[in-house]
Amino acid sequence: MINLYQPTITKKDIKSVTDSLEKTYLSGNSPIVEDFEKKLAQICGTKYALACSNGTLALHLALISVGLNEGDEVIVPSLSYIASANAVKYFGGKPVFVDVNEDDWQINTDLIESKISKKTKAIMPVHLYGGVPKLNKISEIAKKYKLKIIHDCAESLGSLYKGKHSSSFKDVAIHSFFPNKLITTGEGGLLVTNNLNIYKKAKKIRSQGLRGSEEYDHDIIGYNYRMPAICAALGISQADKIESNLDKKKLIFERYIQNLEKEGIKFQKSDFIVSSSHWLTVIILPTRLIRNRLQEHLYANNIETRKVFKPLNLQKPYKNLESKNYYPISEKISNLGLCIPSSPNLSIDYIDYISNKIIEFIDS
Template structure:
C-alpha cells in the first residue's frame, strides 16, 4: 500500500531494493595493503613513509609544488588563516552559501566574516557582490568551490590583485575540479582540501594545505607541528597546533589517489545519467560553466518550486533513497546571523537537493532514482 507523509502526499509503494545512501567511499584499491604495512612496521602515528608519499602524489596530481597534510579539512582552513595572520576588525569576504567550517575558521582566526551572494547558474560566489562588499578593513577573500564546481577564478584573482587581498581557496568539495585547465587550489595564496569519508578521495579524516610559495608552506608547517624549533629540541617559539596527519590516514590517501582518475571519470558518467534521466522536469542539475570541469562531488539539483523540496525528499526517502538539502546560508545561522538579505543564496538553499553520488552507483541505480523523482511529479 502507499503511505502518506505529513502533508498528505502519497509515498511510492515501490521502493529501491537496496538502500542508496547519499555517499559511501570507494575502497577498491590497495587501502588495506598499505594500512597493514603501517601496522606491521609499527608506523601508525604522524611519522612514517606514507605521509611523504601521499603529499608527493597529491602535489603531482593537482600540479602544486608546496603542500602539507593535516588532520582534517577544517584545521586546514584554520592553519591557512593563522599562517597569514589576522587581527580583530579585519574582514574576510566569504560566500554565505557554504559549509559552516569556512565561516567558523574565520571567526576562530580573529577576523570578521563578510557574506556575499551566489550566482544562480553556478551556485558559486558572485564576483560583483565581492566588489560591493570590499571596505578598507577587507584583508582577504575566501573562494569556496561548492559541490565540485569552480568559482570564476580570473575575476576573483583580479579583484584580489587590485585591492591587495589575500586569496584563500576552500577546495574541500573540489578535488578533481578545474578552471581553464588548472586544478582549483593553484590560484590563491593558500588552498585547502578535505579528505572526509564522503569526499571524492578520503583518508577517513584528513586534509591538505596548498601554499603559493615555499615560505608560506614553511610557516604553515611550523605552526601545524606545535611551532617547534627545527634545530632545538622541545623549543617552541609561537602558539602552535597539533594538526598532523597520521601515517595510516596517509596510506589510505595514497591508495585513493591511485584510483582517483577512474573515480572522477565515473562520477562524471553518473552526472550524465542524472542529466539524461531528469530531463524535462521542473528542476535543474548543477552542471558546468564554460572553462570549468566539474568534479561532481555531489550530483545536486534545484527544484523550481521551493515548497516541494521537502515533499520530494520525503518521497525519495520513502523509496529507500537518501538525500541531503543544500547548506543553510551562513548569515542565517545563530552565531553569525546578520540582518542582510542575500536572495540568490537563500533561494538556492531552499530549493536544493544532493542526490546519491557515490562512485559505485550503477546505471540501474540512477535510472531507478530518476524514475522515483519522475513519479513524484507525475
C-alpha cells in the first residue's frame, strides 16, 4: 500500500531517543524539552515556544492563556479538523463559524465582521493544508474589535507569510507533531508566541498552575499538558529535516500539478505573498460521486487517500447550534476534495504512478 503519509524515522532519530532514555530523561521537566523548545522557537522566528502533549491541547492552552473565558465567542473557519472547534468548547466558549474562500480554502475575511457580536473575543485563523489566511486583514479586524488572534497552525509548520513564519504573527499560534505532519514527535504540539505574558501564563497552566518556586503551591487550576522528554528527543532530531521535507513537499505538489492539471483536476491556490508548506496535496474532482469512486479505484490499486474534512457545522456536536446556517464553499471543498499520498519520501516514480492511476480512472 502506498500510504497517504509515512513519517521518516532515521537511525539518528532512534539514537536521539535512546540517548534520552539512557540519561533517564523521561518527563516533561527534563532539560531536553527546553532544548527542543529553543530549537523550534528559532525555526518559527518567535521569542518563546512551549512543547505540549499534542496540538489539540496546545490550542486549548493558547485560548485560555490569552484570557478567554466561559461564554466567549471565537470566530473559527467552518472547514477545519474538529480539534479547532473542540478546543473552544473545552473552556466553555462558543465557536462561531465563517465560510472559507473557494481558491485558497482559508477563512473568508470578508465574512468575518458579519459574525462578530458583543460576545466575540477572538479569531482563530486555521492555516489549512499548509496554506495561510489573509493575516493582514485578520489583524485589521482584530484591532478594530479588540479581538485576540489564535493561529491554528497544526498543519502549517514551515509555511511563510510575507517571508515570515506564519505562526510568528500576533498573538499566539500552535503546531502539531502528529505522525502525518511535516516532522513528528509521535504525539506532540507546540505553542509559540512573542508575547511574554502569554508565554508565562501558558507555562504556568501547562504545569498544574504552580504559583512559583514554592513546592506544591498552586494558585490557579492548571493542567498537565507537558510533552514527555522521549517525544522531545525525537523532535530535536526530526527538526533537522524541516527544510529538506519542505523542499520535497513542494516538488511533490508541483509534480502532481504538472501531471494532473491538464486533466481538469483543480488544486489549492495560494496568495503570492504565501509560501505553503503543502502539508497534503489535495485534488478537487468534478462531483462527489466521481471523488468517492476515484477513492475506491485508488484503494483497489493499493493507494491510500483521504477525503477532505467534514465541515464543522455538519459535525454532530455542532449541528444543532448551526442548523440555520449554510457554508457552501466548505461543503463544496469537503464533497469534492481528496487528499492524495504526500509523504516527503514519495519518489517521482510513485507520484507518476499515482497520477497515471487517477488519469486512467478519469478517462474511463
